[in-house]
Amino acid sequence: MSATLTQRRVGDKSTKGLSAIDTYGNEFKVPDYTIKEILDKIPKPCYERRLTSSFYYVFRDIAVCLAFGYVANTYIPMVPNMALRGVLWAAYSVLLSLPYTGLWVVGHECGHHAFSDYVAVDDTVGWIIHSYLYVPYFSWKFSHGKHHKATGHLTRDMVFVPKTVEEFKKDHGVDSRVKLSELAEDTPIQTLTSLLMQQFGGWWWYLLTNVSGQKYPGHSTFAVSHYNPVSPIFEKRDFWYIVLSDIGVLAQTFVCYQWCKSFGAFHWAVNWLVPYIFTNHWLVFITYLQHTDMTLPHYDSNEWTFARGAAATIDRDFGFIGWFFFHDIIETHVLHHYVSRIPHYNARPATDGLKEAMGSHYRYSGESMWKTLWNSARACQFVEGENGVRMFRNVNGVGVAPKS
Template sequence: MTTSIDELQKIELAVPKADITLKNIINTLPKECFQQNRRKAWSKAAINLLLVSLGYAGIALSPWYLLPLAWIFTGTGLTGFFVIAHDCGHRSFAKRRWVNDLVGHLFMLPLIYPFHSWRIKHNHHHAYTNNLDRDNAWRPITPQEYESWGNIRQKVFQGFAVNRLWWLGSIAHWAMTHFNLDKFAAKDRSKVKLSITVVAIFAAIAFPTLIATVGLWGLVKFWLMPWLVYHFWMSTFTYVHHTAPDIAFVEDSKWQVAIAQLSGTVHCNYPCWVEFLCHDINVHVPHHISTAIPSYNLRLAYDSIQQNWGLYTHDECNFSWALMKQITDTCHLYKPETGYQSFDDYLALK
């Protein structure tokens, strides 16, 4: 059942907040959901490495007309790299922190993504999911915020939304956030500097080597195009996980963590090959209930949540152009009282 904004308000009135806590939800999950399995974790990493290697071999051997297929396969496999690093960032890949940090850094290297920068910002998103004032992952823009911007920034944002450029969103987030030390607390900056240094050294070696051996076209062919595919999936997963016309973002003073994690996270079904290469990251509701659940246990946890807490979860959806069109046509600006509105609706009311 879809939980609309009005229904959320009724739920908050009908059910005592103390009865809907993350602890209550977690206690209903099978204990197996939280058990780390070394064999599963490392075999998924090994399979991912093998498939991405095959993807690069396909890029090297494919005639020009098959290159898009090779790029899509390889870029999707690289998204699986990110999901493995994602488990590492939540300490659910291995029991030892240094193993998580090492594997996380290694699997993010081809993506030029600073591991600790992402980990710290991403944990903030989990702490304040669908909090209109504090969430930092695809938080919607209110009309008041939009009106406070300058004309150029408004035009850029409007063009981004209307022209369905959601797939560039994670590139902007990556570039503007994860290399900027000013966006991190002083206590975190040493780790952020370490991760930035690691990817900078990798880029300083890998990019000139690619150019020297296969030329500028080789850099585009072997790195840039798969990297863009990775960002397409990164942007799409993030966007769809928390965006729908009836998804509620709540002001900080009214925000309730358990309701937000259950009803503000969308389960979207993707083609099976995408789900396999990306380690079921689309099964996202349980991940927002507890980040301690490894990716290979997400489906088990989701089945339990649906049985016990299905009243509060959003309807499942299937990835399609129709879905993306619905979101990108409707979810432009956000008013806490009424929800999302399109730019056409916003302009009609002015």
């Protein structure tokens, strides 16, 4: 809905009292509180980064990986039935992806300087962990930092930037004057195919081409790669850090080569390759659902503020896997966008203070994340809005119909 006469400007940045209609048809009220009001509610001890606690989780995750590996590599070969052995190896590889993802989360905290009080320690630990998981550490750290600085901003956010109506029409090969009502609904098979490509290829394609991020006209597809030291994603001062990120990935490539040479390709595949593939699935699964929901807004530049952008995220519940293996990255993600330097082991009490400060603007969903993944893929195809606040719409007949 358009801004009303009762709304007023807050400084030169944003309009107070804005609202919009979400995909469900409910009124979404744009938050107007300040960052100070948020930070004042977070207990001061939550900011403490304890080196011993942080290393505990690194070594705990590694211990879990080694324990899983010992049991699997010792006992699965003893199973006489080949088909059953295959099932057990597959199950083991998927299971191993859980502590692998936990290690990725700890490496991600290093990039936010949430691991310790020492930047050199954080970057060393993060570089080692992320390189093992084939992530260019500094490249990801820099682009992810920009994502945090501009979450929910349509032209500055760095990941899961939704399509506008015009971009959606262009992707479907139709003129901008064509009404969305004239476009055919996606079939469930199309949605499933798109989801599988997103879950099992999206992470690599993002690192290689910045897909789902901002567009950089005049640059070729791979020129915006996270592996390119002169990519427009980065600043000139980042050059040698990107090179160091690439060296880490190349070093892991050598490790994988030696692994295959010493123990065989099958041993490498079930203990690293397949768990790595599923780790990438979990990363996309987590991040997509943290920023994509029928109740979440995106903002044009004139109405975006940091406080609003950080609130354009949602906490979910993934049970034991979420809090034990994934270190609460799903359950406390809204907090992470307000204060990314708070370590995960302090995130629960900090989130309690955050909820008090945000009130009704705090977003949480206890719905099954698998169900939400499907619903979001069907309903969140593009964003639409007239007053600088854009909400998700679709051509699948889910929720409120688009106007264009």
